[in-house]
Amino acid sequence: MDTSMNFSRGLKTELIQPYDFEMSQDLRPFLEEYWVSSFFIVLVYLLLIIFGQNYMKTRKGFSLQRPLILWSFCLAIFSILGTLRMWKFMGTVLFTMGLKQTVCFTDYTNDAIVKFWSWVFLLSKVVELGDTAFIILRKRPLIFVHWYHHSTVLLFTSFGYKNKVPSGGWFMTMNLGVHSVMYTYYTMKAAKVKHPNILPMVITSLQILQMVLGTIFGILNYIWRQERGCYTTSEHFFWSFVLYGTYFILFAQFFHRAYLRPKRKAESKSQ
Template identity: 55%
Template sequence: MNGSGEGLLLLQAYDFEHHLDLRPWIVDNWRTSFPMVLVYLLLIFMGQRVMKGRSGYNLRLPLMFWSLSLAIFSILGTVRMWGFMKAVLLWGGLKHSVCFTRFYNDPVVRFWSFLFSASKVIELGDTAFIVLRKQRLLFLHWFHHSTVLIYTWYAYKDKVASSGWFMTMNYGVHAFMYSYYTARAAGLRVPRPCAMLITVLQILQMAGGMTVIGLNWFWMQDRNCHISQDQVFWAFSMYLAYLALFLHFFHQTYFRGRAGKTKGE
């Protein structure tokens, strides 16, 4: 481990992690995320119109492989990013873990943060399965997918200091979520509490994101905390909106829905 300047290495990188640095491309083209989201929303509208007079497709096998691929990717991302963030905590403490941006120069983070940014485009494919199977498409689903894509590319472009925690938490939650989707698509009977647990993890992720941003704001006046007021505002607004939506989803799905079902029995 080298403790000096830009050469700081906190986690041993594999050879393949040294050979991918496409951040300059996203810096120059991050606004491409806006037309991508527009196309995504138009395809949702068109897809629902096309499917209106048709029966939904089964797609169980493609969905299983799709979810399995994203589950494996998320597990690997969790292992690598958590290993790095743990090293940051041990090396520099909590303040350093939420304030410094030098980690973008680390080959491990450079590799997995680019894949993280790219994955937000790939994950838009989740919606295709919902539309083609004629399942109910929630506002939470498409709003979350759209805004996460735009914010992720914006944060990656600006080297937002707290992004290490954002990526680590998201990778971790998605590792559980896509594993659950894989099991469901494979026809396995998954206990209802597992679905509740995933929603709880998503709520905790949003609360965790707001906590990290709160620490950013608290330490923002410190010249060693590399974050701006605009970055704090957009990140906090995003996480607050997600927290409200997931709390509403949790209440509607696991409490109000169950109460209504009990009344009707």
């Protein structure tokens, strides 16, 4: 029996029926046609960083507490809703069709639920560039991993969206999951709400785990590429391996610098 027929029958369950809003007009043709505009957006983003930092150099930082609370809260709600929806969908595909279906075959990318959350997810990567504006306007340290991650994720998401890369489903699902926790934390921090001290470490750990799993899914996709119906490209494998690798190194370095090195300094001082 054909793989796509198996897939369509396997997903005819009430668990993953699309909502009315998920059946809205598909923006895929438009976003696929203009996917290269993501390079222009990133270029403008990087230029605005330079301009913004120069502008704020001789000025006092803004508080922006209320706008930051609202910004982080909205992104947290979006990420939580996307996480619940996509984890439910991907989990159903995983347990009914197997792991190979989720990282190798493009059939599920044509589902209404995936179509909707894919283009919304892609646009959210543009919106999230606004995180940097708050850092600059509040005169907070802007570290390399922040703007590198924001800019390259947008490019990688646009590339994966255009090529309908199957393993991109896991990239989107994991990213939404991590951002659910991250933006909830940002909301609490901006609102000065007490939160567990270990929460920032948990978030960075989840980011590192995402890079490890993303690399594994990419490797599996490449291993299974010879099978009939399995879809991948050498370009995608190369760039996903490069990006996941650099993300892993950068987040691991940040983890060491933020959570391990200060502790060692404190211990040496006490001795």
